[in-house]
Amino acid sequence: MISHLIPRVLSKLLIPLIMLFALYVQFHGDYGPGGGFQAGVIFGAGIILYSLLFGLDQAKEVFPPRVLEIFVAGGVLLYGGVGIAAIFAGGNFLDYDVLAHDPHHGQHLGILLVELGVGITVAAVMATIFFQFAGRGRTDD
Amino acid sequence: MIDALWNLIGDDLPALQIAMPLLTATVCVIVRRPMLAWAVAMFNAWGAVVNASILLYRVWTRGTISYVEGGWPVPWGIELRIDLLNALVLLVVTSICAVVLVAVPRSIANEIPREKHYLFYATYLLCMTGLAGMTITGDAFNIFVFLEISSLSSYALISQGRTSRALTSAIQYLIMGTLGGTFILLGIGMLYMMTGTLNLVDMADQLALLGVNRTVLVAMACLGVGIGIKLAVFPLHTWLPNAYTYAPAVVTAFLAATATKVAYYVLVRFAFSVFRINLTLDGTHGGALLMTLGIAGMFAGSLVAIFQDNIKRMLAYSSVAQIGYMVVGLSLANEHGLTGGLVHVFNHAVTKCGLFLVLACVVLRMNSTRLSAFAGLGRRMPFTFAAFVLGGLSLIGVPLTVGFVSKWYLVLGALDAGLWPVAVLILLSSVLALIYIWRVVEVGYFTAPPEDADEVAEAPLSMLVSTWILIGGTLVFGVWTSLSAGVASAAARMLIGGVS
Numbered sequence: 001m002i003s004h005l006i007p008r009v010l011s012k013l014l015i016p017l018i019m020l021f022a023l024y025v026q027f028h029g030d031y032g033p034g035g036g037f038q039a040g041v042i043f044g045a046g047i048i049l050y051s052l053l054f055g056l057d058q059a060k061e062v063f064p065p066r067v068l069e070i071f072v073a074g075g076v077l078l079y080g081g082v083g084i085a086a087i088f089a090g091g092n093f094l095d096y097d098v099l100a101h102d103p104h105h106g107q108h109l110g111i112l113l114v115e116l117g118v119g120i121t122v123a124a125v126m127a128t129i130f131f132q133f134a135g136r137g138r139t140d141d
Numbered sequence: 142m143i144d145a146l147w148n149l150i151g152d153d154l155p156a157l158q159i160a161m162p163l164l165t166a167t168v169c170v171i172v173r174r175p176m177l178a179w180a181v182a183m184f185n186a187w188g189a190v191v192n193a194s195i196l197l198y199r200v201w202t203r204g205t206i207s208y209v210e211g212g213w214p215v216p217w218g219i220e221l222r223i224d225l226l227n228a229l230v231l232l233v234v235t236s237i238c239a240v241v242l243v244a245v246p247r248s249i250a251n252e253i254p255r256e257k258h259y260l261f262y263a264t265y266l267l268c269m270t271g272l273a274g275m276t277i278t279g280d281a282f283n284i285f286v287f288l289e290i291s292s293l294s295s296y297a298l299i300s301q302g303r304t305s306r307a308l309t310s311a312i313q314y315l316i317m318g319t320l321g322g323t324f325i326l327l328g329i330g331m332l333y334m335m336t337g338t339l340n341l342v343d344m345a346d347q348l349a350l351l352g353v354n355r356t357v358l359v360a361m362a363c364l365g366v367g368i369g370i371k372l373a374v375f376p377l378h379t380w381l382p383n384a385y386t387y388a389p390a391v392v393t394a395f396l397a398a399t400a401t402k403v404a405y406y407v408l409v410r411f412a413f414s415v416f417r418i419n420l421t422l423d424g425t426h427g428g429a430l431l432m433t434l435g436i437a438g439m440f441a442g443s444l445v446a447i448f449q450d451n452i453k454r455m456l457a458y459s460s461v462a463q464i465g466y467m468v469v470g471l472s473l474a475n476e477h478g479l480t481g482g483l484v485h486v487f488n489h490a491v492t493k494c495g496l497f498l499v500l501a502c503v504v505l506r507m508n509s510t511r512l513s514a515f516a517g518l519g520r521r522m523p524f525t526f527a528a529f530v531l532g533g534l535s536l537i538g539v540p541l542t543v544g545f546v547s548k549w550y551l552v553l554g555a556l557d558a559g560l561w562p563v564a565v566l567i568l569l570s571s572v573l574a575l576i577y578i579w580r581v582v583e584v585g586y587f588t589a590p591p592e593d594a595d596e597v598a599e600a601p602l603s604m605l606v607s608t609w610i611l612i613g614g615t616l617v618f619g620v621w622t623s624l625s626a627g628v629a630s631a632a633a634r635m636l637i638g639g640v641s
Binding site: 069070072073074076077080081083084087088090091092093094095096097 | 149150153156157160163164166167168170171208209210211212263
C-alpha cells in the first residue's frame with residue numbers, strides 16, 4: 001500500500017478543524033447561516049476523509065458502526081423527545097414556548113436541541129452510508 | 142396520576158399518532174434484540190389502535206379535530222386535521238398494522254436473517270409513521286413528506302424478500318414510486334403557486350375563489366397521475382404484482398391492506414375536499430376517465446388473476462381489480478357510490494390482509510405459493526385453508542361477508558347515477574373473482590397431495606390468530622356494518638354535502 005505520507009499528515013491537521021467547524025455551524029445556526037443538516041454533513045465529511053486516508057478498518061475502530069447506528073437513532077429520538085417534552089410541559093407537540101420559564105428561552109432551547117438531534121443523525125447517517133458502500137464486496141463483511 | 146397524565150396528553154393524541162411510531166422505531170434500533178424490538182413495536186402498534194379508536198369516537202361525537210403542530214396557527218403552521226373520512230382510514234391502517242405484527246416473528250424467522258430483524262421492525266414502524274402521517278395531516282406538502290417516508294420504508298421492506306427478484310421488484314417500485322411522488326410534488330407546487338397556501342382547507346377556499354385556469358388543471362392532472370401510480374390504478378399498476386409477489390409474506394399482507402388504501406384516501410381528499418367535485422369530475426371529464434379506468438382495472442386485474450400459477454401473484458392482480466371498484470365508487474360521485482368506495486377501503490383491507498396472511502402460513506410450511514403447493518391443503522392445514530375459503534368468498538362478494546356490503550353500495554350508487562350497465566359490469570366482474578378463487582379451492586379440497594409429500598403441521602398459533610382475527614372480521618363486519626358502512630356513509634355525505 002502506498003503510504004500517502006503528505007495527505008495523511010495534512011489531514012491530521014485538517015480533520016480536527018473540519019469537525020470544529022461543524023460544531024460552529026451547528027451551534028451558530030440559531031444566529032447565522034447553518035444548522036443541524038449542514039453541520040452533520042461537514043462532520044460526516046470529516047469522518048469520511050479519515051477513512052479515505054487511514055483505511056476502512058481503522059476508521060471502523062474509531063467510529064464503530066454499532067455506535068454510529070445508535071447515534072442515527074438517538075438523533076431522531078432527541079428531536080422527537082423535545083416534541084414529547086413540550087407535550088408534558090403543557091403545550092402542543094414541538095411547541096418550544098413551554099420548554100422554559102420564558103417563551104423566548106424556550107424557543108432558543110427547543111431549536112438548539114432539535115437541531116442537535118438533526119446534526120447527530122445526519123453525521124452518523126453520512127458515515128454509515130460511506131462505510132456500507134466502502135465495505136461492499138469485502139470477504140470479512 | 143392517570144387523570145393528570147390524561148389531562149396533559151389527552152388533546153395531543155393526533156400528534157402522538159405520528160410521533161410514537163417514529164420514536165419507537167428508533168428505540169427498536171437501539172435495543173437491537175429481535176424479540177425486544179418486537180415487543181416495543183407491538184406495544185406501539187396496539188397503542189396506536191387505541192389512539193385511533195379514541196380519535197374516531199371523538200370525531201363521531203364532537204366533530205372535526207384540528208391540531209396545530211408547534212403552536213403555529215393555521216394556515217401558516219402544519220395542521221393535523223381529522224374528520225370522519227381520515228379517522229376511518231386511520232383506524233384501518235393502525236389495526237392492520239397491529240394485527241399483522243402479531244404474525245411477523247414466526248413468518249420472518251425463515252425469510253429474513255436474524256441479525257436484520259430489529260431493522261425490519263424499525264422500518265415497519267417508519268412505514269406506519271408515514272401512512273398515519275399522510276392520513277391525518279391537513280397540509281399538502283406534509284402529505285408529500287409522509288408519502289416519501291412510507292414509500293422509502295416500503296421499498297426497503299419489499300427488498301427483504303428471499304429471492305433476488307425481490308430486489309429488482311423493489312427497484313421497479315422505487316422508480317415508479319419516485320415518478321409518482323414527483324408528479325404529486327409538481328401538482329402541489331403548482332397549487333402553491335396559484336393559492337399561496339399549503340393548508341388543504343385554506344387551499345380549497347382559495348381555489349373556490351380563483352375558479353378554473355390552466356395551471357390548476359395541470360396541477361390536477363399531475364396529482365391524478367402521481368396518486369394514480371401510488372394507488373396502482375389500472376394502467377399505472379405495473380409495479381404492484383411484482384412487489385407483492387416477491388416481498389416477504391407479512392410485508393405483502395401489510396402493504397396490500399394499507400399503502401394503496403392511504404393513496405385512495407389522498408385521491409378522495411384532493412378530488413372532493415380540495416378541488417371540489419364539480420371541478421374535478423364534471424368540468425374535466427375526470428369522472429368519465431376514472432370510471433373507464435376503474436372498470437378496465439376490474440376486468441383486466443381479474444382476468445389476469447385467473448391465469449396465474451403463483452397464488453400470491455394471483456391475489457396481487459386481484460388487488461388491481463379491487464382498486465378498480467374503489468375508483469368506480471369515487472367516480473360515481475354520489476352518496477351511495479362514494480360510500481361503496483370508502484367502505485371497500487375498510488372491507489378490502491380486512492379481506493386481502495387476511496388472504497395474504499393465509500399465504501404467509503402456506504409459504505412458511507410449504508415453502509411455495511404455487512398452485513401445486515395447495516394440493517390437498519384442505520386436509521393438511523385445515524384451519525389455514527378454511528380461512529382462505531372464507532376470505533375468497535368475501536372477495537367474490539357473497540352475502541354475509543364484507544365483500545357483499547361494498548358491492549351492494551357500489552351497485553346502488555351506479556343505479557342512483559342511472560348507469561345500470563356499470564352495475565351489471567360490477568356483478569359480472571364478481572363472477573371472474575369466483576373463477577380464480579374456485580381454482581384454488583378445487584385444488585385444496587379435491588386434489589390429493591403428491592404421494593411422496595412430507596407431513597406438514599398446521600401453521601403456528603400466532604399466525605393463525607392474526608389470520609383468523611381478519612377473516613373473522615370479514616364475517617363480523619359483513620353483518621354488523623355500523624362501524625364500516627356507518628362511518629363511510631357519514632363521511633360520503635360530508636364530502637358530497639360540502640359541495641351542494
